[in-house]
Amino acid sequence: MKIYGYGRQSINQEDVDAVLEVLRSDFLTRGPKVHEFENAICEYTGARYCVVVSNGTMALHLSMVALEIGQNDEVITTPNTFAASANCISYVGGTVRFADVDSETANMDVGEVKKRVSVKTKAIVPVHFAGQSCDMESLREIALQRGLFIVEDASHAIGSDYRGTKIGSCKYSDMTVFSFHAVKTITTGEGGAITTNNERLYEKLLLLRSHGIAKSPDMDVKYGRWYCEMRELGFNYRMTDLQAALGISQLKRLEEFKKKRHRIVSMYHDLFSRDSRVAFLKEKDFSCACFHLCPALINFKELAIDKRKFVDHLFDAGLRLQVHYMPVHLHPYYRSLGFKEGDYPNAEIYYSQTISLPLYCDLSDNDIHYIVNTFLTALN
Numbered sequence: 001m002k003i004y005g006y007g008r009q010s011i012n013q014e015d016v017d018a019v020l021e022v023l024r025s026d027f028l029t030r031g032p033k034v035h036e037f038e039n040a041i042c043e044y045t046g047a048r049y050c051v052v053v054s055n056g057t058m059a060l061h062l063s064m065v066a067l068e069i070g071q072n073d074e075v076i077t078t079p080n081t082f083a084a085s086a087n088c089i090s091y092v093g094g095t096v097r098f099a100d101v102d103s104e105t106a107n108m109d110v111g112e113v114k115k116r117v118s119v120k121t122k123a124i125v126p127v128h129f130a131g132q133s134c135d136m137e138s139l140r141e142i143a144l145q146r147g148l149f150i151v152e153d154a155s156h157a158i159g160s161d162y163r164g165t166k167i168g169s170c171k172y173s174d175m176t177v178f179s180f181h182a183v184k185t186i187t188t189g190e191g192g193a194i195t196t197n198n199e200r201l202y203e204k205l206l207l208l209r210s211h212g213i214a215k216s217p218d219m220d221v222k223y224g225r226w227y228c229e230m231r232e233l234g235f236n237y238r239m240t241d242l243q244a245a246l247g248i249s250q251l252k253r254l255e256e257f258k259k260k261r262h263r264i265v266s267m268y269h270d271l272f273s274r275d276s277r278v279a280f281l282k283e284k285d286f287s288c289a290c291f292h293l294c295p296a297l298i299n300f301k302e303l304a305i306d307k308r309k310f311v312d313h314l315f316d317a318g319l320r321l322q323v324h325y326m327p328v329h330l331h332p333y334y335r336s337l338g339f340k341e342g343d344y345p346n347a348e349i350y351y352s353q354t355i356s357l358p359l360y361c362d363l364s365d366n367d368i369h370y371i372v373n374t375f376l377t378a379l380n
């Protein structure tokens with residue numbers, strides 16, 4: 001039996017060759033590929049600067065450290081995300097505030113964000129859920145009015161556009177974070193990146209990525225060639241050249257990935273259109289998404305379908321699917337901070353109805369027909 005997850009990497013011969021070339025070269029890490037990947041991301045997104053790191057979670061962490069978020073600061077994010085979008089705020093001692101989602105897009109509702117802004121709010125972390133951009137113009141307006149930073153969590157959204165600009169261009173934000181985990185649209189195995197147009201933030205991110213240690217030709221002359229100095233309490237969040245080489249190769253394939261993903265999503269929409277029990281998120285006019293997820297929405301409660309039995313049925317037919325997401329505030333850790341059921345009703349209703357269909361480039365038309373038929377059988 002063929003097994004389908006909700007996402008998987010697409011690796012071709014060029015990807016393999018790119019990694020092998022590094023493996024046989026002088027540098028496995030801290031070589032030329034890291035810089036080359038960063039430049040390629042700048043070129044693709046239109047951002048001025050890029051810092052690649054070991055994964056998306058560390059990219060989020062560094063963004064919070066670079067903005068000097070700390071105790072007494074509040075940061076607003078969405079409950080409909082992977083825990084890391086909120087955890088990065090907790091890492092630096094900040095207070096997590098959630099803004100409920102819009103039911104049509106499952107993205108952060110701007111009206112809810114407005115309600116959550118206080119004198120202590122320092123930043124907003126919008127998540128471009130499933131690949132669809134949040135309403136960045138409205139978020140930026142709030143940020144400008146209230147003096148807030150914006151860090152876009154674009155872990156789902158490399159390749160997506162917002163009002164004709166690439167996500168990652170930072171036209172509406174201070175920094176944008178990407179993840180290159182194997183289930184994401186392009187992959188380096190594990191990996192992440194931060195883009196920014198702010199030189200001061202860029203310099204800071206570079207320092208923080210590598211222990212806070214600085215080294216420069218000036219120092220060679222002044223103190224000797226061995227000299228380097230630790231200026232801040234940094235980390236080792238570096239990406240290897242092996243990963244960066246894969247990233248460069250994958251980025252070249254992104255437009256092809258975008259087309260394929262778009263086609264698969266359209267097929268699901270068409271094939272499920274004959275059954276009114278299965279619905280999908282709406283895409284706003286300002287968005288041209290490179291979809292990372294294709295959530296199917298089923299009102300299990302109203303239809304009196306047992307979701308657990310439904311998922312068991314799919315599992316037995318080879319569909320090992322996931323739900324994106326259990327709202328972050330309902331995880332035991334966040335409950336222990338005082339959050340509870342009922343706090344963000346739209347995210348909770350969304351959670352009760354969603355299940356992510358398989359969405360990856362190597363799915364064939366036959367696979368998609370099998371998946372849709374299995375789904376419809378499981379519903380009956």
Ligand SMILES: *Cc1c(COP(=O)(O)O)cnc(C)c1O
Pocket residue numbers: 055056057058081082084085127153155156179180181190191192
């Ligand atoms: C995948 C993901 C992350 C974390 O990225 P990693 O590279 O796995 O650390 C953060 N936020 C969202 C929304 C994600 O989907």
